[in-house]
Amino acid sequence: MAKTETLYRWQEALHTPVSAAWMQTLRQNAWQAYQDMADPLPPQRNLRKAPILDREGLQVPGAGSFSDALKERQQSWQFAAALVQDNGAEVALTLPQEVQAQGVILTSLKTALEQHSDLVQSHFGTACAPTATRAVALNAACWQGGLFLYVPKNIELQLPVYFLQSLSTAQSALLSRSLVVVERGAKVSLVLDSWSDGDNGAYVSDVLEVIAGDGAQVQLVALQAWSTQAHVETVRQSKLGRDAHCTDLQVTTGAAYHHASNLVDLMQNGANTRLLGLTLGSRQAWYRQDTLQNHLCPHTQSKLVYHSVLRDQAYSFYNGMIYVDKVAQQTESYQLSRNLLLSDASRADAIPNLEIFADDVQSGHGASIGGLDPDQRFYLMSRGFDRRTAEDLIVEGFMEEVILQLDNEVLIEQVKHHLAMYLLGQEPEEEA
Amino acid sequence: MQNNDACLIIKDLHANVGDKPILKGVNLTIGAGEKHALMGPNGSGKSTLSNVLMGHPNYTITSGEVIFRGENLLELAPDERARKGLFLAFQYPVSIPGVKVFQFLRNMLQSRRGTDVSVRDFRKLLKEKMGLLNMREEFVKRYLNEGFSGGEKKRHEILQMALLEPALALLDETDSGLDIDALKTVCESINAVAATNPDMGLLIITHYQRMLNYIQPDFVHILFEGRIVKSGGKELALELEANGYELIEKQFRQPVSV
Ligand SMILES: Nc1ncnc2c1ncn2[C@@H]1O[C@H](COP(=O)(O)OP(=O)(O)OP(=O)(O)O)[C@@H](O)[C@H]1O
Ligand SMILES: [Mg+2]
Numbered sequence: 001m002a003k004t005e006t007l008y009r010w011q012e013a014l015h016t017p018v019s020a021a022w023m024q025t026l027r028q029n030a031w032q033a034y035q036d037m038a039d040p041l042p043p044q045r046n047l048r049k050a051p052i053l054d055r056e057g058l059q060v061p062g063a064g065s066f067s068d069a070l071k072e073r074q075q076s077w078q079f080a081a082a083l084v085q086d087n088g089a090e091v092a093l094t095l096p097q098e099v100q101a102q103g104v105i106l107t108s109l110k111t112a113l114e115q116h117s118d119l120v121q122s123h124f125g126t127a128c129a130p131t132a133t134r135a136v137a138l139n140a141a142c143w144q145g146g147l148f149l150y151v152p153k154n155i156e157l158q159l160p161v162y163f164l165q166s167l168s169t170a171q172s173a174l175l176s177r178s179l180v181v182v183e184r185g186a187k188v189s190l191v192l193d194s195w196s197d198g199d200n201g202a203y204v205s206d207v208l209e210v211i212a213g214d215g216a217q218v219q220l221v222a223l224q225a226w227s228t229q230a231h232v233e234t235v236r237q238s239k240l241g242r243d244a245h246c247t248d249l250q251v252t253t254g255a256a257y258h259h260a261s262n263l264v265d266l267m268q269n270g271a272n273t274r275l276l277g278l279t280l281g282s283r284q285a286w287y288r289q290d291t292l293q294n295h296l297c298p299h300t301q302s303k304l305v306y307h308s309v310l311r312d313q314a315y316s317f318y319n320g321m322i323y324v325d326k327v328a329q330q331t332e333s334y335q336l337s338r339n340l341l342l343s344d345a346s347r348a349d350a351i352p353n354l355e356i357f358a359d360d361v362q363s364g365h366g367a368s369i370g371g372l373d374p375d376q377r378f379y380l381m382s383r384g385f386d387r388r389t390a391e392d393l394i395v396e397g398f399m400e401e402v403i404l405q406l407d408n409e410v411l412i413e414q415v416k417h418h419l420a421m422y423l424l425g426q427e428p429e430e431e432a
Numbered sequence: 433m434q435n436n437d438a439c440l441i442i443k444d445l446h447a448n449v450g451d452k453p454i455l456k457g458v459n460l461t462i463g464a465g466e467k468h469a470l471m472g473p474n475g476s477g478k479s480t481l482s483n484v485l486m487g488h489p490n491y492t493i494t495s496g497e498v499i500f501r502g503e504n505l506l507e508l509a510p511d512e513r514a515r516k517g518l519f520l521a522f523q524y525p526v527s528i529p530g531v532k533v534f535q536f537l538r539n540m541l542q543s544r545r546g547t548d549v550s551v552r553d554f555r556k557l558l559k560e561k562m563g564l565l566n567m568r569e570e571f572v573k574r575y576l577n578e579g580f581s582g583g584e585k586k587r588h589e590i591l592q593m594a595l596l597e598p599a600l601a602l603l604d605e606t607d608s609g610l611d612i613d614a615l616k617t618v619c620e621s622i623n624a625v626a627a628t629n630p631d632m633g634l635l636i637i638t639h640y641q642r643m644l645n646y647i648q649p650d651f652v653h654i655l656f657e658g659r660i661v662k663s664g665g666k667e668l669a670l671e672l673e674a675n676g677y678e679l680i681e682k683q684f685r686q687p688v689s690v
Contacts, residue, residue: 374489375526382486382522383536383592384514384543397530397575404530 014060014142014175020113022121026130030140033131040133048315048347050286051257053231058203061087061144061172070166073195076421077414079162081106086166088145088174099157105150106161109177112148120148123181127209127265128237135233135259138175139205145176146208149190153213156187160221160411164193167226170200178208182216184241189219189411195254196227203231204255210238210246214268218246221411223418226254228283235261242268249276249406251415252287253422263292266300266328277306278402280419281314281346282426288317293335295328295358304335307402309395310346318350322365326357335365340372340398342391438499439464439600439633440485445496447484453494454480456658462600464631469644469669471637472655473677478637479523481655482602486520487513501599515544517599521589521606523637527577533588534558534572537595544596561594564621566614582609590618594625600633601625607643619646641673656684 015031017024064086074084074092081099083106084092090108099106105116112120124130130140147163167174182188196202204226212218218238226232232255238246250262264273279287293302308316318337339348350367372394380390399419406412440462447455454477462468472478484491485498487510498505500518508516538554549557562569565587577585586606593601603622607615623646626632636647644652644666652668653660656677661684662668672680 373526376528378486378488378510379522379526379528381510382514382520383540384511384596385539386511386543387509389539389543390511393531393536394528397528400530 014144014173018110018113020117020121022117023113023124026125027141030130030137031142034134034137034141037131037134037137043319043351045349045351047317047349048286050288051231051284053201053203053257055173055203057171057201058173059169059171061167061169061174063087064089064091065168066091067168069197070164073193074162074164076417077162077191077193078159078410079191080157080159082162082164083108083147084164084166085145085147085176086168087172088176102155103152104155104157105148107148109143109146109148109179112179116148116150119150119181120179123211124179125209127211127239128207128235128263133235135205136207136235139177139207139235143175143177143207145174146178148178149180149188151182151186151188153183154185155183157189160189160191160219162191162193164195165206166194167196167202167204167230170198171202173203173205175205176207178206180208180210180218182210182212182218184213185215186213187217189221189408191411191414192220192222193225194223195225196230199228201229201231202227205233207235208237210236212238212240212244212246214241214243216241216244218244219406219408219411220246220248221406221415222248222250223415224250224252224254224258224260225422226258228254228256230255230257232258234258235263237261237263237265238273239265239267240271240273243270243272244268245272247274247276247406249278249403249415250289251419252277252279252281256284257286259288259290261290261292263294264302265294265296266302267296269297269299271297272301273303274405275302275304275306276402276405277304277308278399279306279308279310279316280399280422281308281310281316282312283314284312285314287315289319291320291335293322293333295322295324295331295333297325298327298329299331300328301332302334305402305405306337307340307398308338308348309340309342309398310348311342313343313345315346316348318348318367319353320351320365321353321355322363324356324358324361324363329358329360331358332362334363337367338398339367339369340395341370342372342395438462439466439501439631441497441499443497443499445481445484445498446494447480447491448494449480449491454491454658455484458496458655458658458660460653460660462633462635464633466651467626467634467636467647467649469636469638469649469652469666470655471639471652471669471672473681476655477658478655479604482520482604482635482637485602486510486518511543515546519593519596519598519601521586521593521601521603523604523608525577525585525589527575527580529575529578531576532572533574533576536576537572537592540592541595557595561591564594564624565591566617567591583611583614586610587614587618590621594621597625597629598632600635602635602637604637605639606636607638607640615643616646619643622647641669644669654680656680657686
């Protein structure tokens, strides 16, 4: 795309001042960078063509509201604290006194700039630089929504923090930027739930950075259930300190187009991450997942397992990278992408990449793309399960393999419940 | 023998994998309550026969007929065959990751019975059957055949048989992968199922006499190059054990056309 790209109406409208001066400067610089940067080249690979969104027609989202549908969705989760945003604006906040008393901060990022500007400034952009890519720069320049979560040293929250984002104006653009800071020895899980109703086109850009201090334990569960015509770009980047532990599950079920980047920087000895992905594609969904397991120190570990189940004409492109720096000796890294194609028109591509510069490491990777195993189906049918049930069981098992690696009973049950609800909604779509 | 109603009648059954004929005219009748042993060298078509009877999609029936309890078996989908009382204990059971044994077994029983089985009733039944097979309760928390040892897979197959109480059970080399003690336990369970279901027919596929020491067959058949070439009583199995298949091969080897 040309550098002199037309400045769309909505982009100008969103590029409005925020309270903190430092952020205002940052936004202006990001805006400049966005305009100066060229779009990244597409991978040298014969991928299925991605659907194009006509950005000209998009509007700035209107005022947000806490609709019954959002209330219902929030109620299906158990949480220690919750924030709900619609159209990028905060519409509900639940922060019990006992959680607040521990020093936990949960607010919209905008509010955080007013109340905790210095704290935000000291961390903002340290995991994900505001001009890292063109899409990230646009996000930094124009973000409206997003949260700030701060968990002080040695504080442990047993139940998850729940963040629900929604978009209720049709044909609109939502950009949100979130910052999660988990201090040394603290422990938290965060559910990032994204949902919108109907089948209106929309552009969603969601960037979240996580800074995990030494020995911190973080679990992220991101549920992407945007409306079926949405175009979504997400970037999640985590920076892990010494012996910090981060598990990240990305569940992708919605949108017409979703380009997700899930990146983890293992910055200190002993940092450990588990990246899990579960993609359920149907209709003409086009998904791309870029992952980075970035080993920058010795004795770091990463394990990635991404499964996708594709029906109808759905498409998935997995593009993974394990990078092991030359100082990162005695690291363990693993990467697996498995793709189950349930229809003739569905398709998947997977490229696992390794760049390993240390010589004393363990690393493994693999990818598979294929249909249902006929022998598994036959085994189940020979036990009296009809064809449809047998296939559902195999698919559920395939998904379960990923979910169970969460190591958190409450989250496992809730993610399973969420998926069951999703699959129930899918029922009328019959296989060809 | 309990009664003489035929449980299974196979008439001149021919089946191919692709263009390659594997079964070349199998004839076999199993009466209700009868125990049959099927023996034969590697590659003679024993597993093919059991898979064809269960309805595996890899095989094409080119001619012949199979009547199961008065019905044309070949018209039915594998799951319908199962619900009508046919059971196959696989030689090599596949693993299905992420599917929990407990849920699998309970759903399986419900589909066979066509009614709900409460968790409480099911637990009770499961406990009893697992006790017979000397299986530990933790077993049902695992995933279907995932990481099971050879012996565990075979016990699990027989556990399913014990729960389903089929009208006809085909046991494809259930003895392989079992040590002596396990073989005894498993055979005793099979006998226990047979004792409580006196009309159940059994087709025991094996290479060895040792399983037949525990489960006395009424008939022994030898499958060779896709046909049953010899049938007899249990003495035939002893004879084979003593002499191997050499005599059979000499007598029945078809000239190979090149
Ligand atoms: N799916 C298949 N594809 C190709 N060939 C097959 C297939 N199934 C069976 N065969 C062939 O059919 C023949 C019979 O195989 P089968 O497994 O039925 O023998 P078996 O008597 O059970 O042998 P074993 O004692 O080793 O279990 C063999 O030559 C085998 O290679
Ligand atoms: Mg065999």
